[in-house]
Amino acid sequence: MTADLLTTVAAPGVRARRRPVTLVTCLVILGLALFAALFGHLLYPSATQVNVLQAQLPPGSPGHLLGTDQLGRDIVALSVAGTASTLIGPLVVAGGSMLLGTFFGLLAGFWQGKTDFLLSRLTDLLLALPVVLLGVVVAGIFGASYWWTTVLLIVVFAPYDIRIVRAGVIEQVTKPYVESARLLRLSPWRIMLRHLLVNLWPLERTNFLLNYANAIIAMSALSFLGVGVQQGTANWGRQLIDGEQILFSNPAASIAPAVLIIVVACAVNLLADALNADDRKAAGR
Amino acid sequence: MIVAERAERAEVRAESLTVTGPAGDIVRDLSFSIRLGQTLGIVGESGSGKSLTAKAVSGLLPAGLHATGTVAIAGTDVALPGSPQAWRKLRGAGVTLLLQDPFTSLSPVHRCGDQIAWTLQARIGRQAKGTRKEIRAKVIQHLDEVNLPAIVARRYPGELSGGMRQRAAIAAALAASPRLLIADEPTTALDASNQKDVLELLASLQREHGMAMVLISHDLGLVRGVTDEVLVMYAGLAVEQGPTAAVLSKPVHPYTAGLQASDPPMDRRLQRLIVIPGRVPEPGRRPAGCSFADRCSMASAACRRAEPRLEPAADGRAVACFNSRGPIALAAPAAVDERWQRGDDAPLLRAHHVVKSFAGQLALHGVSIEVHNGESVGIVGESGSGKTTLARCIAGLERPDSGEILYRGTTLTRERRTANQIQVVFQDPYSALNPKMRIGAAIAEALRTSRSERPRTVADLLDMVGLPAAFVRRYPSELSGGERQRVAIARSLAPDPELLICDESVSALDVSVQAQILNLLSDLRQELGLSLLFISHDLAVVRQISDAIYVIQAGRIVESGLTRDVLRAPRQGYTRRLITAVSQ
Structure with a gap:
């Protein structure tokens, strides 16, 4: 016990210098992304305006650092303006799926038995659905709307969250502190919210951030297939698909959004890692 | 010259051993030597630095800790911390560490035989195919040495009982023929009867192999029986060191x-x-x-x-003491007259013919017990005997397959249970409290379930268990094991229960803390008129706290009666075995 305690306390000292750098870099990247998402349309109000005379300019053209696409839209302006639609939908996806996952995961893990059986089979069923096909079908029925795609992704992501939360709950409920709460005849809701949820928080947070990174990619991929975002909207995924057609005249048209997606997704993942490492440190207090 | 060298080769020494962590020195300037064939016991409470001494001497300190000093094993010196190369040479044939928990010290996914074979291969080097048969024969020989049948070589650790697993771990440790074996609480995770066997085995193997052994333990009785010399550690320092018989029977410090x-x-x-x-x-x-x-x-x-x-x-x-100049006479506190008569009143709790099975395996074969008002009843038995399952059935944490739990004459069903009937204090103080909840909040939450007209306050409860009121703002991780157990007791007393079940509540604690908690429990019993159901494998502890006991074996009560009578004149072989295992 003493030995454990000391290792966990001591370990950060060894790596103390490296983690803040990663953490700060991630926070700067995400801060910039947030800024662009909130104020991008103010910086470049005419980012989506078509200007056919200036179409397909290569990178480095005067006034267009990364050139333009086939509709003559500036790549830099379009990318900044597209931040909001690229990043907000996934945020809703990750948040919504966390809420569903927490709610049903707690129910299944806490009550087990029949509740668990029903919920687990339902999640199995959802897990078996092919995402892309489902996206195309939903788009066919409701139209290729951004918010319908968001809802679809919540439904697709939630089963994983339910499983993860359920596993976390099952691990916790046999611990004496939960059994003591049961013996005090506390209400199940109180046990779940006041005792289980706080101890599941590191798991939830990590999962939320991982989901967010995945949702950015999933949404971009669906936009790439023309499902998520309407044509003409500023969106990184949309830019990827449109840029493919002019890959040779202006490669930056698809490379720029691709790099942005990768950078933001990585920043989110590394942030999750950094927070987890801090948690392990705190756990050994 | 030659004589000096020979003496050097025949002993294990540690000189000015110091282990430093981020907060300061954990072990300070510790020196000891053991002749081959002899055993040194290291005793002290948790937090005294025993285990880190063992890790430092075997070169296995966790990252972030730094050791200085010298370790010399049979003529090979290492100046700490020592290079990885130096340690690789010294570990195995030089020094081997045997850990407390056989569940984690053996790899769960490899057969026991393979794990013993690794050590052998490391020693003799991976040679041509011809030696494979030899290695197999050697593995069986090593298993035989620890009284395990050859078939164990083909078993996974998960398929063995705790005692067998610790034997397999000993076989693996000894396969390297070490000059020094460090055993860190090797029997703590085992039952009393297994403890004795494993300890005797270690002692006899040590004589046969002529090894030096360091036995780290919090159990003084165990150290007294097996060691030649003893080192008493406190807060990282040696406070008393010398021949076991002298130090433990006539302590000076x-x-x-x-x-x-x-x-x-x-x-x-x-x-x-x-x-x-x-x-x-x-x-x-x-x-x-x-x-x-x-x-x-x-x-x-x-x-x-x-x-x-x-x-x-x-x-x-x-x-190391300024004031004590001679052996301290051990105070002999007055013994209590245990003549005690069970009242004629209706029992507070009656478990009637409780049957419980897990996955088709019967854990309880129709067990019946009674606890009267204000009585302290012990349930003793080995691990796996069903004593904890019985406690959980009584507390309502498990549902019995059949049988009844009667409380004040009425059958307890899920709906009829209230917080002010039965509460439980669990064994492990580290998981008994919600790590994310302050002590004050945890007790306040429990207090809200009280139906008393004059509800206590959080400060009252902390005071009752001997903790300062300032603890309300602390998190469990800021408390020692004994303090956590006090908080757990305070929380379980908050709803004013009439029956407190203590499920091995003191067995994870140091003897000094164990005594504190036992005193606390008897005080609370008198003050509150509490009835206790005390579950333990430790008969000495049960003797101190229980008026009557039930002895449980393989899911059946085999003997019951007044504690004094049962321990003085046991009628069953099983009870006798439990008693001799403790008294050695």
């Missing part, structure tokens, strides 16, 4: 005397157990002068000014 005195006897029930008040100070927070001064009854002003060094004392020992 007040700490050694305190440890001795807080070990409960099995042959009588004491009015009050002797305790060492307080707790071991953490590294970096040690007081100036003698680290033990704050807890010492003999402390004087001099003790707080300077730190005593080890100095030679009677019977070839060394003691």
